[in-house]
Amino acid sequence: MNDWLGPEEWQAVALSLKVSFWAIGLSLPFGILTAYALARWSFPGKQVLNGVIHLPLILPPVVTGYLLLLTFGRRGPVGGWLEQVFGLVFAFRWTGAALAAAIMAFPLMVRSIRLAIEAVDPRLEQAAATLGAPQIWVFATVTLPLILPGVIAGAILGFAKAMGEFGATITFVSNIPGQTQTLPSAIYTFLQVPGGDTAALRLVAVSVVVAMAALTVSEILARRAARRVAGA
Amino acid sequence: MSLEVDITRPLAGFDLRVAFEAPGGVTALFGRSGAGKTTVINAIAGLERPATGRITLSGQTLFDAQARVNLPVHRRRLGYVFQDGRLFPHLSVRQNLTYGQGFAPRGAIGPRLDEVADLLGLAALLDRRPGALSGGEKQRVAFGRALLARPRMLLMDEPLAALDAARKEEILPYLERLRDQIGLPILYVSHSVAEVARLATSVVVLDAGRVVRSGPAEQVLSDPAMVRQFGLREAGAVLPAQIIRHHGDGLTELAVSGGRLFLPEMDQPPGTPTRVRILAHDVIVADHAPVGLSALNLLPGTVVTLRDGQGPGVIVQIQCGCDLLLARITRRSAEALHLAPGRPVHAVIKTVSIARTDVGAG
Numbered sequence: 195m196n197d198w199l200g201p202e203e204w205q206a207v208a209l210s211l212k213v214s215f216w217a218i219g220l221s222l223p224f225g226i227l228t229a230y231a232l233a234r235w236s237f238p239g240k241q242v243l244n245g246v247i248h249l250p251l252i253l254p255p256v257v258t259g260y261l262l263l264l265t266f267g268r269r270g271p272v273g274g275w276l277e278q279v280f281g282l283v284f285a286f287r288w289t290g291a292a293l294a295a296a297i298m299a300f301p302l303m304v305r306s307i308r309l310a311i312e313a314v315d316p317r318l319e320q321a322a323a324t325l326g327a328p329q330i331w332v333f334a335t336v337t338l339p340l341i342l343p344g345v346i347a348g349a350i351l352g353f354a355k356a357m358g359e360f361g362a363t364i365t366f367v368s369n370i371p372g373q374t375q376t377l378p379s380a381i382y383t384f385l386q387v388p389g390g391d392t393a394a395l396r397l398v399a400v401s402v403v404v405a406m407a408a409l410t411v412s413e414i415l416a417r418r419a420a421r422r423v424a425g426a
Numbered sequence: 427m428s429l430e431v432d433i434t435r436p437l438a439g440f441d442l443r444v445a446f447e448a449p450g451g452v453t454a455l456f457g458r459s460g461a462g463k464t465t466v467i468n469a470i471a472g473l474e475r476p477a478t479g480r481i482t483l484s485g486q487t488l489f490d491a492q493a494r495v496n497l498p499v500h501r502r503r504l505g506y507v508f509q510d511g512r513l514f515p516h517l518s519v520r521q522n523l524t525y526g527q528g529f530a531p532r533g534a535i536g537p538r539l540d541e542v543a544d545l546l547g548l549a550a551l552l553d554r555r556p557g558a559l560s561g562g563e564k565q566r567v568a569f570g571r572a573l574l575a576r577p578r579m580l581l582m583d584e585p586l587a588a589l590d591a592a593r594k595e596e597i598l599p600y601l602e603r604l605r606d607q608i609g610l611p612i613l614y615v616s617h618s619v620a621e622v623a624r625l626a627t628s629v630v631v632l633d634a635g636r637v638v639r640s641g642p643a644e645q646v647l648s649d650p651a652m653v654r655q656f657g658l659r660e661a662g663a664v665l666p667a668q669i670i671r672h673h674g675d676g677l678t679e680l681a682v683s684g685g686r687l688f689l690p691e692m693d694q695p696p697g698t699p700t701r702v703r704i705l706a707h708d709v710i711v712a713d714h715a716p717v718g719l720s721a722l723n724l725l726p727g728t729v730v731t732l733r734d735g736q737g738p739g740v741i742v743q744i745q746c747g748c749d750l751l752l753a754r755i756t757r758r759s760a761e762a763l764h765l766a767p768g769r770p771v772h773a774v775i776k777t778v779s780i781a782r783t784d785v786g787a788g
């Protein structure tokens with residue numbers, strides 16, 4: 195594969211995979227928590243939370259990227275604080291690309307997990323509580339195993355979205371080779387230079403393969419988990 | 427070990443307002459559907475919150491509206507068997523059974539997994555998934571699962587209601603063994619008089635959110651005033667009995683406090699304590715010992731009370747030895763026999779009218 199892809203192309207693929215893994219890996223626990231809260235709890239501001247989470251799905255990605263830049267940029271309220279306290283910089287770094295991808299993928303992930311949680315019979319959780327299990331244990335041993343197919347599907351869907359994220363990423367962290375030039379940004383760049391078509395086409399092929407692989411793996415995992423849950 | 431309940435809760439149609447005490451043994455919470463039984467048992471388990479009142483279990487407060495005490499479900503240590511089993515579909519039978527084991531406090535006593543598997547006939551099922559079990563097997567696993575959490579009491583909400591008659595018959599002996607061998611207090615919610623007659627040692631009768639009667643099972647079941655609650659065709663007394671001997675002609679002789687009973691042959695050895703349910707409409711009343719009659723069972727006794735029904739019938743309560751029998755006869759017969767409290771009579775019961783399912787372990 196190293197011979198087939200040029201170093202710059204390889205760099206873009208590797209960066210995209212890294213960005214997507216971190217984006218989904220770190221946001222998944224929050225996605226599960228948010229989905230659980232939306233599915234099972236009632237609290238003031240629930241509709242607002244639901245709206246804010248879904249906003250990136252509806253807003254033009256450029257707007258999301260710009261809002262991220264305003265908030266998480268080095269002079270933004272959150273970005274400045276994070277840099278001072280933790281030395282964590284998002285603007286024009288791969289970490290920023292991961293943040294943008296996570297924000298954009300979040301609504302898809304939450305939707306899928308929320309549907310799975312709503313399909314779990316809460317009476318099973320009640321039964322676990324009567325057996326002496328505290329709420330957190332009930333979640334870990336009953337709810338989570340039962341929603342696993344939905345969690346996997348949500349994570350894969352989010353991963354695919356993260357791999358393809360373009361608008362918010364390029365607005366927030368620009369298009370720096372080796373730093374923030376993800377797969378879609380690289381394809382876009384190659385298309386701008388004369389004679390870049392072949393390189394772009396090779397990356398398109400990689401995109402298709404990664405997407406197909408992700409779908410197949412999620413399908414297999416989800417089916418296996420569903421069989422376990424059915425209890426047959 | 428005693429459970430005390432005194433709670434209110436508004437429900438659709440009426441206000442639930444119940445107070446009762448469940449001593450040891452099996453306390454049946456009986457009532458027609460919609461009487462509020464499930465709300466009561468859920469309140470005890472902590473799954474529903476009463477509006478006012480108190481629930482205590484051997485001195486410990488589980489709920490007290492005034493003192494703002496509401497122990498969370500998982501800290502009440504009450505084993506709950508639901509009507510629909512609610513086994514965890516992703517866990518094996520063994521994992522289901524042992525789910526609650528780790529949460530029991532260190533000193534809690536109770537049967538071990540192998541003892542429970544033995545008692546409930548689950549040894550061969552341990553590695554299966556709930557999806558591969560029959561309805562009756564699922565319910566037996568649910569009993570075992572609740573038991574192995576080492577609860578202080580078992581709550582059962584119509585655990586047999588979802589099963590057909592044959593499955594019920596298959597499970598009832600297991601419940602009798604639970605009652606007689608484990609000795610854990612059980613609150614048993616049911617709308618089936620037959621189940622209550624087989625299992626209960628005490629009965630609480632619930633009607634439209636109120637307790638209309640409570641007391642020892644023999645007394646409540648043989649109370650003529652409760653016939654309307656149980657239904658005319660279901661009303662009947664429960665007599666404790668003991669097997670005396672098996673006869674060669676397919677009959678088993680039992681001793682009751684008021685005499686002898688001959689029943690269709692039973693499997694248990696002589697000496698076994700049993701309880702026999704005798705339906706009110708199966709009892710004939712005679713004013714002197716009849717001769718030339720095919721019925722084998724003749725119990726002398728005295729009339730305690732008569733209670734008029736709405737139709738042509740009268741319910742007669744008869745004291746036979748220390749036990750009370752119910753007989754449903756016509757008013758015309760009652761008048762012809764001059765039945766009145768204190769009058770000596772004979773209760774006549776056909777052997778074959780006593781169904782095998784109405785004879786259980788005592």
